[in-house]
Amino acid sequence: MTQSSATSGELRLRTPAEGVDFGLRELLAVREIVHAFLTADRPEEVFQFALDRVSPVVGATFACVYLVDGASELMRLAAAHNWPERYTQFLGEMRVRLGFGPSGEAASERRAIEVPDIFADPSLEDWQEVANELGFRSLAALPLQTGDGILGTVTFYFASAGG
Numbered sequence: 001m002t003q004s005s006a007t008s009g010e011l012r013l014r015t016p017a018e019g020v021d022f023g024l025r026e027l028l029a030v031r032e033i034v035h036a037f038l039t040a041d042r043p044e045e046v047f048q049f050a051l052d053r054v055s056p057v058v059g060a061t062f063a064c065v066y067l068v069d070g071a072s073e074l075m076r077l078a079a080a081h082n083w084p085e086r087y088t089q090f091l092g093e094m095r096v097r098l099g100f101g102p103s104g105e106a107a108s109e110r111r112a113i114e115v116p117d118i119f120a121d122p123s124l125e126d127w128q129e130v131a132n133e134l135g136f137r138s139l140a141a142l143p144l145q146t147g148d149g150i151l152g153t154v155t156f157y158f159a160s161a162g163g
Contacts, residue, residue: 047079051154055081060156061136065144066096066103067152073098075107075152084134096153101127103153106141110150113141117161137161 047065055063062082066075075096083091099108102124106113116138118124118131131137136157144151 044078047154048081051079051081055156058156059158061159062134063154063156064103065152065154066107067144068098068107068150069095075104078152087134102139102141103155106143106155107150107153110143110145112143115139120161135159 051063051065060081062080062084064077064081064083065079067078068074069076075098077091077094080088080091096103096107098104102113102115115121115124118127118137118139134157136159138158138161139155140158141153141155143153
């Protein structure tokens with residue numbers, strides 16, 4: 001996955017395999033997010049519908065939405081797509097601390113965090129065991145924010161480096 005700059009200050013993520021159809025993939029992702037907003041009955045459903053529809057478009061192995069839990073420094077899991085089956089029983093207990101790890105940093109710093117290869121980054125040594133166990137090698141964590149503040153993070157996990 002590489003980052004390309006956009007003149008409007010937005011972050012665009014590309015996978016190397018996208019080539020010339022990046023614009024089409026981006027349009028498909030936006031369409032799926034809009035569809036999620038239009039078909040959901042509750043706010044939580046928007047996150048789940050969007051993950052289920054956008055993850056395949058971006059080639060993610062699995063994905064999560066973490067939301068800031070009230071006034072705490074923790075984010076709770078609000079939606080998950082294709083999470084490894086043997087860990088689904090623990091999803092309700094999962095918490096991410098703001099400012100820690102890629103997802104926590106994306107939320108606290110209000111910027112995208114891209115990790116092209118977890119095993120190539122010595123600063124992520126603590127994450128290598130988790131990545132190996134869950135079956136991902138790269139990730140992209142994007143902050144979810146409004147004009148009023150940070151809501152949380154959406155994180156896409158990829159099976160291969162540079163995914």
